Amino acid sequence: MSTAQGARARARIEVTAAIKDEARRQLAAEGAAKLSLRAVARELGMVSSALYRYFASRDDLLTALIIEAYDSLGEAAEAARDAAADAAPVPRWTAVCEAVRAWALDRPHEYALIYGSPVPGYSAPEATVPAASRVGHVFLGIVRDAHQGPGLAELALPAVLRSEAERMAADLGADLPPEAVTALVAAWAQLFGLVSFELFGQFHRVVEDREEFFRHAATGLAHGVGLR
Numbered sequence: 001m002s003t004a005q006g007a008r009a010r011a012r013i014e015v016t017a018a019i020k021d022e023a024r025r026q027l028a029a030e031g032a033a034k035l036s037l038r039a040v041a042r043e044l045g046m047v048s049s050a051l052y053r054y055f056a057s058r059d060d061l062l063t064a065l066i067i068e069a070y071d072s073l074g075e076a077a078e079a080a081r082d083a084a085a086d087a088a089p090v091p092r093w094t095a096v097c098e099a100v101r102a103w104a105l106d107r108p109h110e111y112a113l114i115y116g117s118p119v120p121g122y123s124a125p126e127a128t129v130p131a132a133s134r135v136g137h138v139f140l141g142i143v144r145d146a147h148q149g150p151g152l153a154e155l156a157l158p159a160v161l162r163s164e165a166e167r168m169a170a171d172l173g174a175d176l177p178p179e180a181v182t183a184l185v186a187a188w189a190q191l192f193g194l195v196s197f198e199l200f201g202q203f204h205r206v207v208e209d210r211e212e213f214f215r216h217a218a219t220g221l222a223h224g225v226g227l228r
Helices: 003-030 037-044 058-083 089-106 108-115 126-132 134-148 159-172 178-199 210-224
Strands: none
Touching: 003 037, 003 058, 003 108, 037 058, 058 089, 058 108, 058 126, 058 134, 089 108, 089 134, 089 178, 089 210, 108 178, 126 134, 134 178, 159 178, 178 210
8 A cells, every 4th residue: 555545544544533423422412313414524624525425324324333332332241251251150241241331321322322212214234233242142152151161050931932942042053042042132131121221210219229239130130041
């Protein structure tokens, strides 16, 4: 790459980062539904036609922000898992849960973008799936390690759910009993329900010591998936 090409590439990276930073500021101020490429361009002192050379549409910009948010959350979960690598399964699980909560409290507007109300007129493309799956894969790995090591507690599964549980286990390639996969998917959803209730105010005047309440609930989720 020539010096001129390298300079252009660096400039493109810098402008792309500035666009995303301004978009995040607007998300915090106005919400995702009001995100506008024209407004972003105006705040950056760019003509809107120039911005379209970086993002072809509002949806493309939203997708980039969503992928980065999911990746950032996934990195936090993976770092917590790795830091607790020598811990027993339940503490490893709760460490990841606490990392997810901490990330959400630190980045509420990014959390709202990926786990809040759907953005009108926007449909997330398949490109978001790998990043969105990272936290789930962390929990899946913890349960798989426990299954292959100390073992999982016996879990009940209604007969009516057997075929669905087997399908989920096959789709996820989980190498886990169907009972554990069903419990894991439920726990994944319940975790983000806990985080969302706290972040969006549903615990107001209900739960005061939210950190201890969350830790207790996360431990319950660990037991619910069969971790000992």
